Amino acid sequence: MGQDQSKAVDSPADPKTEESSSPSAHNSPPSMESLLAEATAFGNEDANASLEAKAQKALECPCIQNLRSGPCGSQFSAAFLCFLKSTAEEKGSDCVQPFVALQSCIQTNPNAFPKEVLENDEAETQEKPSEDYKIIPPRWAVEPTTSPKTKL
């Protein structure tokens, strides 16, 4: 059973989720894999260039310049560079430290990578979810009622 490529970063500290060498990636719509490929391929026609040089060049791809700016831009660049240069069997698995540094930076700067407010967002949030959207909660999460009769 193949593992489908995750379409999103589940945890920035786990670079293993972004294996660009996964054999099952070809079924996914254009997403993280193509971004990585685009950055990696940017300006790298010379196959003999060192891995370091190729990685540096990939960092210059316009597609990721927004991530390289702001309070956590340098941490992003360090983590991404590490990933690009990684020759570990699970690519990026040797990059935990720079990814944790990126996480720490984001925790200190919650707006480091702000959510883009798109025009459609406002319209979508007006839509009320259907009224029968219910959950069954655990007992410990239920707001106590004012009734004196309680079974809990």
Next chain:
Amino acid sequence: MSPVVLIRGVAAVGDLHGDLLKSKQALRLAGLIDSQDRWSGGSSTLVQVGDVLDRGGQELKILYFLEKLKRQAVKVGGNVITMNGNHEIMNIDRNFFCVHPSGLDEFQNWAGWFSTGNNMKQLCDGLQKPKDLYDGIPSTFPGIKQQYMNGFRARIAALRPQGPIATRFLSKNLTVLVVGESVFVHGGILPEHVDYGLERINEDVRDWITGSRETVSSDLVRTRNSLLWLRKFSNETAEDCDCSLLEHALSTIPGARRMIMGHTIQRGGINGACNNRAIRIDVGMSQGCINGLPEVLEISEDSGLRILTSNPSDHQNRHDLLIPEQHGPREVEVQA
């Protein structure tokens, strides 16, 4: 004592319920992982029979860990097969009755980072914009304490059909599994389930989780006599089990000689009923259950059954399980 590793055999472990430490202890005692938590089971197959979710606070960690083990195992000819338990279906259904508070924390933390990742992707020119994680989920639920609202929203977002965690992990679970002479299922199989079609069951559940199907039949995964809730063959008092019904069900599955089930805690550890045609492997090892001692069932190539236990005072009362059906179980001593 170095662990005995079964080459080309099958190891089965029961309900884990969010307890990563106990899960690793079980796998370590079976020789399936080494001291660095890396797969050391060679070409063995590990089957986990469901109920990773609920009652503990390391559900996501277990899901990721089992996925990683599978990658490692496959590289050396082994495999890790994960299955659906009733608690997986409950969570997909937004039935959070058995969630532990620490479980809400883990999912809320996950959701924060997942959303950050989505924000980062939105900043990449040319990248497909990710869908809002919470799309369609109400911002509040009546009667729930305010402090838990975000945790529940995160859990819903993660585990609902087409949710990121449901898609990445739960949709890869089998609901029924046949390996050689052994049938694996969380609760139990009845003849009507076999009539429906075992492959069809797996497809129905998977397609529901991935959103290809709107619903999945409650008779398969929710009712008392469903595959994931049945206890007819799991009564701790072995004599109370409906053995003739079990025999009937097994007889309709070609080659099947035994059914291996989790779901019902066996306080005395892994044991067999109905002439070892029903093997019950849920030992309640999670701290959120009875904190039972970890145990793993081993099925060797020639169908010898063995219980691997951490129980120091195990007097092998269950040694009737150790009588091989053909030859003696082949043991291979491997340096850990």
